Amino acid sequence: MNNGWYVGAKRVYQRPEIRASAEIVLSVFAVALLLSVAIRPTLATVAGLKKKIADQELVDKKLSNKLTQLALSQKALADYKDRLYLFQEAVPNKHEYAKLAQRFELLALENGVAFEVLSFGPVPVIGDKVGLSGKNKKEIALETKEGVASVELNFSVSGDQQGVLGFVRKIESMDRVLMINSLVLQKEKDERKKDRRGYLKATATAKTYYVFKPDSEN
Structure with a gap:
């Protein structure tokens, strides 16, 4: 089957x-x-x-x-290597209090004005004995990610109108970067001078910049 x-x-x-x-x-x-x-x-x-x-x-x-x-x-x-020194002068690697104060004093002498006040804000001091670490390091307010920090300063000068205005113009045209935040011009009386019409006092707050390097002494 x-x-x-x-x-x-x-x-x-x-x-x-x-x-x-x-x-x-x-x-x-x-x-x-x-x-x-x-x-x-x-x-x-x-x-x-x-x-x-x-x-x-x-x-x-x-x-x-x-x-x-x-x-x-x-x-x-390669194109601008010959001008790099201009940036280093405009934004130095240190805050350079003394050098900047000397520049201000020289400009005051050149324009015949007298300093009444010149004060700088705080900056970190870093060296063998004084360090910056922990939360204190966060107190440094950097302007850019490349490490550019700022320093506040106040100054007050007095003198005749031409000298005071000339001093302010020189400050604004310095090779060191300086940003004036406020400027107050006031007429002052000078008992030592007979002509009081052109006597001025200039009070300003400003900010300058430098490269903050925590690994080196500023």
């Missing part, structure tokens, strides 16, 4: 239309198996490679931009 069923099934399979249908079904299963076993992981690998390539291209682009900026910076440094 089994032989008869086998013979009958063989005859049916040998029919062209049945045989073609069976081969198509087997081909579909084979393709599905190939997709699940081989092609799908390959597609995932390709997708991962594409992402890595895209990330690498982004990194290369950023690196190229950095190199371009570096080249421009080097060119600018």
Whole structure:
């Protein structure tokens, strides 16, 4: 009986239309198996490679931009290296209280005015004996991320009108960066002089800048 069923099934399979249908079904299963076993992981690998390539291209682009900026910076440094001293004079590496006070005194003498007040705000003193660490370090208010700090100062001068105004103009045009926050001009009486019409007193608050270096003595 089994032989008869086998013979009958063989005859049916040998029919062209049945045989073609069976081969198509087997081909579909084979393709599905190939997709699940081989092609799908390959597609995932390709997708991962594409992402890595895209990330690498982004990194290369950023690196190229950095190199371009570096080249421009080097060119600018080469073009302006002879003028770097101007920046160092405008924003020195130390607060230079004494030097700035001498400049003010010299300008006062040149313009014939007298100093009444010249005071500077606090700055950190860093050396072998006095250090700056912990929360005290946070008290230094930096103007820029490069470490430029500011110092407040107050001054008051008196003299004739021409001298006082000349002194103020000289202060404003110094090579050292100085920002005047407020300036008050007042007429004053000078009992020593007969002509009191041109006698002035100038009182100002200002701010100057220097590069703060906590690793070196300021």
